[in-house]
Amino acid sequence: xxxxxxxxxYGALHAECRGRLFAELNAADALKNxxxxxxxxxxxxxxxxxxxxxxxxxFRQESHFHYLFGINEPGLFALIDLRTRETHVFVPRLGLDxxxxxGRVPSNSxxxxxxxxxxxxxxxxxxxxxxxxxxxxxxxxAQLHILSGVNSDSKRAIVPVDVVAALGDTLATNxxxxxxxxxxxxxxxxxRAIKTELELALLRHVNTLSSLAHIDVMKRTRIGMxxxxxxxLFLAYTSFxxxxxxxxxxxxCGTGSNAAVLHYGHAAAPNSKQLSAGDMCLLDMGAExxxxxxxxxxxxxxxxxxxxxxxxVYGGVLAALTAVRGAIRxxxxxxxxxxxxERAIVQxxxxxxxVLLAGATLERVVDLEVGALFFxxxxxxxxxxxxxxxxxxxxxxxxxxxxxxxxxxxNRTLKKGMVLTNxxxxxxIPALLLPAFDNPVLxxxxxxxxxxxxxxxxxxVRLEEDLIVTETGCENMTKVPREIDEIERVMASGRSYQPExxxx
Numbered sequence: 001x002x003x004x005x006x007x008x009x010y011g012a013l014h015a016e017c018r019g020r021l022f023a024e025l026n027a028a029d030a031l032k033n034x035x036x037x038x039x040x041x042x043x044x045x046x047x048x049x050x051x052x053x054x055x056x057x058x059f060r061q062e063s064h065f066h067y068l069f070g071i072n073e074p075g076l077f078a079l080i081d082l083r084t085r086e087t088h089v090f091v092p093r094l095g096l097d098x099x100x101x102x103g104r105v106p107s108n109s110x111x112x113x114x115x116x117x118x119x120x121x122x123x124x125x126x127x128x129x130x131x132x133x134x135x136x137x138x139x140x141x142a143q144l145h146i147l148s149g150v151n152s153d154s155k156r157a158i159v160p161v162d163v164v165a166a167l168g169d170t171l172a173t174n175x176x177x178x179x180x181x182x183x184x185x186x187x188x189x190x191x192r193a194i195k196t197e198l199e200l201a202l203l204r205h206v207n208t209l210s211s212l213a214h215i216d217v218m219k220r221t222r223i224g225m226x227x228x229x230x231x232x233l234f235l236a237y238t239s240f241x242x243x244x245x246x247x248x249x250x251x252x253c254g255t256g257s258n259a260a261v262l263h264y265g266h267a268a269a270p271n272s273k274q275l276s277a278g279d280m281c282l283l284d285m286g287a288e289x290x291x292x293x294x295x296x297x298x299x300x301x302x303x304x305x306x307x308x309x310x311x312x313v314y315g316g317v318l319a320a321l322t323a324v325r326g327a328i329r330x331x332x333x334x335x336x337x338x339x340x341x342e343r344a345i346v347q348x349x350x351x352x353x354x355v356l357l358a359g360a361t362l363e364r365v366v367d368l369e370v371g372a373l374f375f376x377x378x379x380x381x382x383x384x385x386x387x388x389x390x391x392x393x394x395x396x397x398x399x400x401x402x403x404x405x406x407x408x409x410x411n412r413t414l415k416k417g418m419v420l421t422n423x424x425x426x427x428x429i430p431a432l433l434l435p436a437f438d439n440p441v442l443x444x445x446x447x448x449x450x451x452x453x454x455x456x457x458x459x460x461v462r463l464e465e466d467l468i469v470t471e472t473g474c475e476n477m478t479k480v481p482r483e484i485d486e487i488e489r490v491m492a493s494g495r496s497y498q499p500e501x502x503x504x
Contacts, residue, residue, distance in 0.1 A: 003212065003241045003242045005202075006205050010402065011114075011335070012116065012427070014067070016199075019197070023194060024191045025184075037135075037143070038081075038142075039080065039134055039142065040081055041161055042065055042146075043076075045065065045074055047075065058238055060246060064147060064188055066075055069087075069115060071089065076090060077090040077123060079126075081133050086119070086123060089120050091111060091121075091123065101335045120190070127167045130171060141176050142177045143178050143183040146161050146179060146184060149189070152390070153381065153390065163179055189391045190384060193420050194280050195388070196417075199384065202290060203384070203468075204290065204477050206244070206287055206293065208292040210287045210478075211480050213242075217233045218487070219491060222275070223492065226274055227255055227258070227272060227275070228254045228272060234285045235247060241414040241482070246287075247476060248286035248295060252265040253282075253285070254271075255275050255280070255281045256279040256457070256459050257459050258459060259280050275463070277302065278301075280304075281301070282459065282460060283299055285297075292384065294466060296478050296480065297462045298480055299461040299462060299463060300491065309454060310354075312348065313460075313461050314461050314488075316344065316348020316426055320344035321341075323415065327340060328414065328469060334380075334410050334411060339405075341424040342366060343366055345364060346365055347370040349426070350365075353456065356445050356446065358444040368441060374426050375404060375425055376432060377425065379408065380420060381409035383420060389419075391410075402459065415469065416470055421467070422462035422467055424463065425460060425462035426461050428458045464478075
């Protein structure tokens with residue numbers, strides 16, 4: 001099965017994204033002074049190499065730049081006249097050596113047609129074009145807007161463009177030009193938080209591709225395989241069937257106790273365990289296309305049949321997943337969705353005898369933060385150009401000082417057009433549980449003997465789906481088996497199972 005990309009006008013898609021930026025700038029009154037020229041300067045990503053070698057990493061564009069212009073090539077700049085919305089893209093002046101090694105270089109007019117921008121110039125022409133835009137009127141002052149801010153998810157600051165290096169000392173120090181770092185970043189982050197219809201079409205497509213790949217891995221999983229084989233099956237499917245050259249993030253393929261490691265799969269834990277009978281598999285993987293991501297997690301027994309313990313834990317996480325999905329709509333607070341999921345998981349643990357009421361109510365046990373021992377991460381996050389997309393903490397919203405909630409990647413009121421993940425989980429993490437047994441507040445609510453004897457090496461369960469927020473609910477883009485009987489049927493069907501038959 002070849003899964004072709006949808007017929008999308010990418011030039012129109014990114015023109016709409018620029019329109020979202022203009023709308024946010026206008027909403028913030030950032031351009032209200034009509035006597036000032038407003039020009040925005042953007043810098044794309046640079047090529048990177050493996051340490052001191054000539055091995056060039058496969059380039060992936062900086063997300064803000066790709067959002068606005070859709071160009072996945074290194075070394076570019078762009079200028080936008082924010083009053084006229086005129087767009088100028090600047091490409092490197094590549095020579096014969098590049099053409100010999102890397103192929104023909106398109107003309108600037110070809111670039112302009114391909115990316116649907118008004119003007120394409122060479123990078124060495126950037127100072128002259130910037131001067132014309134900023135100083136066109138001999139009496140007006142000008143503001144040069146550049147990106148400057150901190151990603152609320154990663155807590156990493158964007159590196160501002162070096163204005164002197166880009167434009168030259170003469171222009172950069174012109175008294176009529178003020179560099180403005182106050183408004184562009186926040187406006188662009190908020191623009192990215194609400195997806196356009198063309199963006200949603202692409203996100204639906206990559207979600208379906210990743211769903212099909214997860215189903216394919218599920219039906220091929222066998223005892224005795226290595227975790228990295230599950231990773232390779234997923235990557236091969238999304239690449240071979242869908243043309244995805246990039247994973248949206250490092251594949252997490254935790255089995256057995258590794259399923260309790262939230263971001264397993266990194267270089268020090270490289271998906272290297274052999275699958276054993278009785279293992280729970282937690283596979284968190286997503287493809288990326290045109291710099292748009294997906295983020296899907298499935299959990300299933302390695303031998304294809306749920307044990308009693310696996311059913312209990314999986315059932316609690318599934319109850320949380322479906323409760324949140326049923327409650328999401330525009331106007332809902334994301335913090336409330338996390339608490340809804342946490343209550344469902346704690347209730348399932350009470351039903352299984354793992355968590356004890358000890359004379360308290362469910363709400364009291366949740367208030368004591370018992371649930372955070374088993375569900376220590378946030379419920380989900382915004383998703384789009386980046387799998388952990390920007391915009392989770394707008395101005396006026398702060399992280400909450402409570403276990404579980406302090407790990408939320410988002411604290412905001414949901415709006416129509418947001419795309420987010422719903423990913424409750426339940427894990428048995430020794431580093432959290434063993435100290436809790438000695439905590440006088442938490443210990444009475446933990447069935448220590450049952451946890452130590454039957455669950456401490458269980459691992460964990462996480463279920464993750466990607467949702468579009470609507471006015472009255474949400475649209476679930478993820479199409480993978482979730483019910484226990486569905487999963488067992490898929491795994492029993494083996495190689496005769498056709499994953500595309502599950503996508504309606």
